[in-house]
Amino acid sequence: MEVWLIDDPKPELNRNLDLVLRDAADAVAAFRAEGKTVLLHCVQAQSRTPSVAALYAALHRGVPVERALAEVVEALPAADPQPFLVDAVRRIASTTQTRHDR
Template identity: 50%
Template structure:
């Protein structure tokens, strides 16, 4: 997921629009969006995930993925 967020950042740096998609936008989409958002705003992954959940209330990422990314992106 961190690699996907890095790819989003690289594409955005080139001025490209990036769309994230997964089946129900419950796990992968919000987690990658939060990882990218944390990187972009220099905030914690948890804060970025809270911002994603505010606009994507169906987001319910698996706790194991959230925990792993919190450690990776700290």
């Protein structure tokens, strides 16, 4: 599966940022549920890969979002997610958590 996610904070480059991140995390969950091995890949696993991985952990594994971000960054030596991606991961995770709490 290929996802169009640009590593640039300009909103016009990622018009549906939250949707794309959520779809990518949901795809990881779906593939894993089918027993598949999932490899996330971007240019250097610095920003997009850790962002999707952390969102997957938060949404589908029940890991608190801050812990998910910290653990993914710790596991990937070059990881340094762009602040706009970290903000989106937090926003999506908190919105989803709020909906689940209702």
